[in-house]
Amino acid sequence: xxxxxxxxxxxxxxxxxxxxxxxxxxxxxxxxxxxxxxxxxxxxxxxxxxxxxxxxxxxxxxxxxxxxxxxxxxxxxxxxxxxxxxxxxxxxxxxxxxxxxxxxxxxxxxxxxxxxxxxxxxxxxxxxxxxxxxxxxxxxxxxxxxxxxxxxxxxxxxxxxxxxxxxxxxxxxxxxxxxxxxxxxxxxxxxxxxxxxxxxxxxxxxxxxxxxxxxxxxxxxxxxxxxxxxxxxxxxxxxxxxxxxxxxxxxxxxxxxxxxxxxxxxxxxxxxxxxxxxxxxxxxxxxxxxxxxxxxxxxxxxxxxxxxxxxxxxxxxxxxxxxxxxxxxxxxxxxxxxxxxxxxxxxxxxxxxxxxxxxxxxxxxxxxxxxxxxxxxxxxxxxxxxxxxxxxxxxxxxxxxxxxxxxxxxx
Amino acid sequence: xxxxxxxxxxxxxxxxxxxxxxxxxxxxxxxxxxxxxxxxxxxxxxxxxxxxxxxxxxxxxxxxxxxxxxxxxxxxxxxxxxxxxxxxxxxxxxxxxxxxxxxxxxxxxxxxxxxxxxxxxxxxxxxxxxxxxxxxxxxxxxxxxxxxxxxxxxxxxxxxxxxxxxxxxxxxxxxxxxxxxxxxxxxxxxxxxxxxxxxxxxxxxxxxxxxxxxxxxxxxxxxxxxxxxxxxxxxxxxxxxxxxxxxxxxxxxxxxxx
Ligand SMILES: Cc1ncc(COP(=O)(O)O)c(C=O)c1O
Numbered sequence: 001x002x003x004x005x006x007x008x009x010x011x012x013x014x015x016x017x018x019x020x021x022x023x024x025x026x027x028x029x030x031x032x033x034x035x036x037x038x039x040x041x042x043x044x045x046x047x048x049x050x051x052x053x054x055x056x057x058x059x060x061x062x063x064x065x066x067x068x069x070x071x072x073x074x075x076x077x078x079x080x081x082x083x084x085x086x087x088x089x090x091x092x093x094x095x096x097x098x099x100x101x102x103x104x105x106x107x108x109x110x111x112x113x114x115x116x117x118x119x120x121x122x123x124x125x126x127x128x129x130x131x132x133x134x135x136x137x138x139x140x141x142x143x144x145x146x147x148x149x150x151x152x153x154x155x156x157x158x159x160x161x162x163x164x165x166x167x168x169x170x171x172x173x174x175x176x177x178x179x180x181x182x183x184x185x186x187x188x189x190x191x192x193x194x195x196x197x198x199x200x201x202x203x204x205x206x207x208x209x210x211x212x213x214x215x216x217x218x219x220x221x222x223x224x225x226x227x228x229x230x231x232x233x234x235x236x237x238x239x240x241x242x243x244x245x246x247x248x249x250x251x252x253x254x255x256x257x258x259x260x261x262x263x264x265x266x267x268x269x270x271x272x273x274x275x276x277x278x279x280x281x282x283x284x285x286x287x288x289x290x291x292x293x294x295x296x297x298x299x300x301x302x303x304x305x306x307x308x309x310x311x312x313x314x315x316x317x318x319x320x321x322x323x324x325x326x327x328x329x330x331x332x333x334x335x336x337x338x339x340x341x342x343x344x345x346x347x348x349x350x351x352x353x354x355x356x357x358x359x360x361x362x363x364x365x366x367x368x369x370x371x372x373x374x375x376x377x378x379x380x381x382x383x384x385x386x387x388x389x390x391x392x393x394x395x396x397x398x399x400x401x402x403x404x405x406x407x408x409x410x411x
Numbered sequence: 412x413x414x415x416x417x418x419x420x421x422x423x424x425x426x427x428x429x430x431x432x433x434x435x436x437x438x439x440x441x442x443x444x445x446x447x448x449x450x451x452x453x454x455x456x457x458x459x460x461x462x463x464x465x466x467x468x469x470x471x472x473x474x475x476x477x478x479x480x481x482x483x484x485x486x487x488x489x490x491x492x493x494x495x496x497x498x499x500x501x502x503x504x505x506x507x508x509x510x511x512x513x514x515x516x517x518x519x520x521x522x523x524x525x526x527x528x529x530x531x532x533x534x535x536x537x538x539x540x541x542x543x544x545x546x547x548x549x550x551x552x553x554x555x556x557x558x559x560x561x562x563x564x565x566x567x568x569x570x571x572x573x574x575x576x577x578x579x580x581x582x583x584x585x586x587x588x589x590x591x592x593x594x595x596x597x598x599x600x601x602x603x604x605x606x607x608x609x610x611x612x613x614x615x616x617x618x619x620x621x622x623x624x625x626x627x628x629x630x631x632x633x634x635x636x637x638x639x640x641x642x643x644x645x646x647x648x649x650x651x652x653x654x655x656x657x658x659x660x661x662x663x664x665x666x667x668x669x
Binding site for chain 1: 509557
């Protein structure tokens with residue numbers, strides 16, 4: 001049960017601002033859930049408030065982030081890519097954390113909360129499987145029972161992660177309802193939680209869901225942005241001109257942006273354009289969605305003219321979601337962050353480009369950010385600019401899928 | 412018709428209340444099914460508005476919702492079609508919040524009123540988020556039924572009873588809709604807690620699947636809501652007549668015991 005320790009922990013920056021009222025970020029957020037869940041969400045909020053403002057909890061989490069997750073992660077200057085683009089590119093290396101993506105930051109925080117609340121079981125949803133793997137990992141570490149809901153389509157395309165979760169002792173439940181992707185996995189996780197709420201902790205994987213989740217997940221991910229800001233200042237002597245991250249539900253982007261909200265850096269989120277925004281086959285809920293209510297929060301969602309939620313499409317399971325966290329909807333509405341998109345094809349190009357120029361194989365999700373940078377360097381991003389880009393995860397999980405799409409023998 | 416006064420009047424006659432649930436647009440005969448069910452012992456009818464992501468529903472109502480959507484049912488279309496019904500019991504729609512939000516609160520409430528709908532249940536709109544909808548509903552003369560759960564604290568329970576109109580919906584178990592083997596102990600506790608908190612009609616719903624369970628659960632409240640057990644029969648191809656037969660057995664169970 002005891003967490004491994006190796007001396008000093010990561011020192012976490014002070015907490016960021018809490019949302020207003022019942023989890024409002026501007027006109028977005030809220031707590032639109034069945035009555036059955038309200039008591040559990042109130043309890044979670046009270047526990048999080050107590051924990052997050054206590055030095056003991058922060059020290060315990062900081063210790064785990066250092067000794068178990070491998071924080072702080074480096075900020076890597078990409079000289080080859082910089083030369084190619086004519087802009088200075090620095091990658092925040094979440095791909096180097098234990099389990100291979102930023103998801104571990106949030107999960108370790110929530111697992112500590114679950115432990116404090118005396119819950120013996122955790123459930124989670126997962127898209128790409130990274131959040132599922134991270135949750136299964138923390139469950140193994142803390143001796144919790146773990147069940148992960150995953151869309152049947154994603155079980156197929158992220159087979160390696162399914163195997164990893166099972167190896168870690170978690171039960172993986174394939175979800176066949178709806179489109180069989182992340183949206184439906186969240187539906188089924190919430191349905192399970194309505195029945196199991198008394199002894200089960202729901203470990204949500206992104207800055208989505210009912211209050212207090214978008215706030216909790218942003219706070220547990222802000223270590224990415226806080227570290228990156230200080231590291232960038234050391235390298236650049238100031239704040240970067242641009243801060244870029246991919247956006248699925250939006251946790252790596254929100255964690256990154258949180259560290260730069262009070263700077264002059266321009267914040268850019270890259271959504272999945274799938275087969276192209278005009279095709280209707282994409283995951284660009286900020287560019288093409290409208291306000292609505294799903295999974296407990298008011299945010300931007302892809303929906304038809306009757307208010308039915310549409311299926312998203314993306315080559316990457318982690319961005320294949322028709323919604324986005326409410327704080328992003330708010331940042332987009334007030335213009336503090338800008339949201340752009342990259343297609344499946346551009347993501348594949350980014351995947352290949354970063355591998356070949358820097359020797360870093362990205363996950364398909366952040367490959368969208370790289371693909372967008374490759375397209376917009378010299379345009380939206382003027383030559384000579386500096387860019388911090390969050391490399392939210394590594395590409396091992398995608399090797400199988402991409403190997404069927406990219407024929408390398410020809411080059 | 413006023414939902415609450417109708418249910419109170421029925422209750423005052425020592426009648427145990429029965430509200431069957433039918434997914435709007437589930438098949439070609441759905442309107443005829445409602446008329447048959449109304450004539451065979453229902454005290455009000457709950458119409459489910461099909462939605463892509465019904466998180467409070469188990470497999471049966473999920474499948475019904477999906478089937479209705481594939482038939483081309485839309486929230487607005489289902490509501491509009493209700494206007495054609497010729498029945499003498501009140502109608503309550505059960506809709507997730509997104510379709511309401513999407514159409515606009517006022518527009519949705521007015522559409523319900525002009526279709527002759529009396530009440531609305533919005534299961535993902537808890538009492539602390541309800542103001543905007545409640546204003547629109549009240550102005551249009553729509554009674555909003557609130558849900559209470561086994562996990563609801565006493566303090567919230569009081570607020571829910573106060574702000575609920577038509578009746579108070581007691582969630583009879585921890586979980587989503589679907590048939591169950593037996594009436595849970597939570598059902599009886601829920602009924603007792605609500606009856607102690609309000610004199611508005613109290614109905615228990617979720618998991619109540621047959622006449623025996625209906626009789627048992629209604630003993631702790633004023634009546635029951637039966638959803639999945641009826642909708643499953645419709646998915647299996649039950650005619651309006653057969654749906655009515657099932658509702659008649661529930662009525663008999665409530666009236667006489669089994
Ligand atoms: C590596 C990686 N990046 C990004 C995402 C998208 O999630 P979020 O937008 O919450 O960061 C995922 C989700 O699975 C992921 O695995």
